[in-house]
Amino acid sequence: MSVADMLMRRMTVGDLQTLFSIECADDARAVTITDLACTSNEIKPGCLYIPPAAERDEEHLRDAVTSGCYAILLPQVWRGRASTDDLGIPVLFSDEIDKKLGLIAAHLYGEPSQQLAIFVVYGMRCHSVARKLSDILHMLGNPVGTVVEGSSLSLSRELEVPYPLNAVHLQQQMQIMVEDGATAAVIAADEATLAPWALVGTAIDVVSGQDTVTQLYGATFSEETHVAAASERQITQVLVQSDGANVRDEAARQAVSMALAAGITPDSISQAAWVSQELN
Template sequence: MSAVSESISRRVTLGYIASHYGFELEPRFADGVTVTSVADTPDSVRPGALYVLRDDEEPSWLSVAVSRGAYAVLVPPSMAASARSAGVPALLATPDKATLGALAADIAGTPANTMAVFVVCGVEDDEIQADVVRVADFLHMLGNPVGIVSASGSSSLERELDMSYPLGILDIQHLLAVCSEDGAAAMVISADSQTLRPGALEGVNVDVLGTIEQLDRGGSQRAFKETRQRYGFSIDEQKRLVTCTEESGWLAGQASASRDLQSQRRLSLAIAMAMDAGVRRSNIRNALRVSKEMR
């Protein structure tokens, strides 16, 4: 599935899309046509969709998308004749990943802006995914409804979400919108090759980027830059890559009943990322104390 669903999107006109993103609209008098979702595979098209034809796809897929209810199509200018043959209005453009991400977020209602977004990166996919689970558990311990995006299992609060990995731009906006609609206050995303395609986080504003890897200042800066370039998210220029600190390590050691050092490091990373998001140390200590007493 690669779509931003109608049930979680806002309605936008083709005229707005054309003027806002610099696309050409044919015919021009179709500027009042409203689309309620966006999809880039024919099988994910729903009535009212804007269908985005990928560069490597056959023009014949346009007719399939229209038969499934697409109200309009977005195609490269070279395919204008094929779009006219499909019988629906066409936006002519070859948007880059950043533009497609912005468009998908726009139609989805910019769901990332309603939540705190945490992204975990690193070297090994399995370790990153395990770190994501620990960060999500800790944020939940602090009282936050949490959504998870990970190849090991995506979820919205307690509800598991069935997805095909790796995820693309539209998949991510769909997941964010579902979790926002469910009331999630935080999202934790696994930035690994099993979970995300390159550029998948275009249109997503990230609040905290963290890793369990032990890096020096230069390595931290490189990892920050490379992760941002690979997945395309935006983040405050003043932010840094969050790693385990002496304080977060001490708190994790005091709170954890496990002698497994890796488990303590994962908890330490979760604490450090929560602190970077502005969670007060007193709240963290209280949550850790309650969790320890419950065990």
């Protein structure tokens, strides 16, 4: 049995009703869901299909049944429409589906973000910052995954990712990282990488741009979440100690700030940054 299989939780339609206020018929509660599909191309036997707006028609719904999905989740406004009748599988309804998908996915995939140190990077240079921060974490001996538009990695393995990632896709990628042995993940928070509400259900350890990340991507924070807020003097000191590091490199400065927020010592960051400079 793979790590992914061990992480996956058994979820029934009844669980969706109880935990996430998804409406369903009483006789559908025992149906078990084994995966989630957000497009027709992702449908696998046993999955819950959550069709995008472009696929909410009778043809796509019936094709989904033929492809083996066990249930379909639609917005409340679809209740009573003829195209949902006689499909032969449960049709579920809910308001604000986008805001619930991350919670559903996190539950089904075994809360993968709880098993990773999650760094969320927001800002104009978030792609560069995410890569530099990943390098620092890697040089410190942490197996790390990176979610950045165009170059997402689980350790050194390139991930096939549909950009921008929605909450389901992000949870799936984090599950892959856990299966590969990662202990940390760095996520670039911009519209090219993440869809709205993509961070719902993700436990975040270190963040930059806290308020914006909440507003755009539905992130929530706990008392354990750290906000990158190192002083300019601290950051400069770390980079000065890293021979060859550019103290004016804003992406490097933000990466250092996030590493400091995670509790990594300045000396360790300096050494990691120096090694990264040498290798690059």
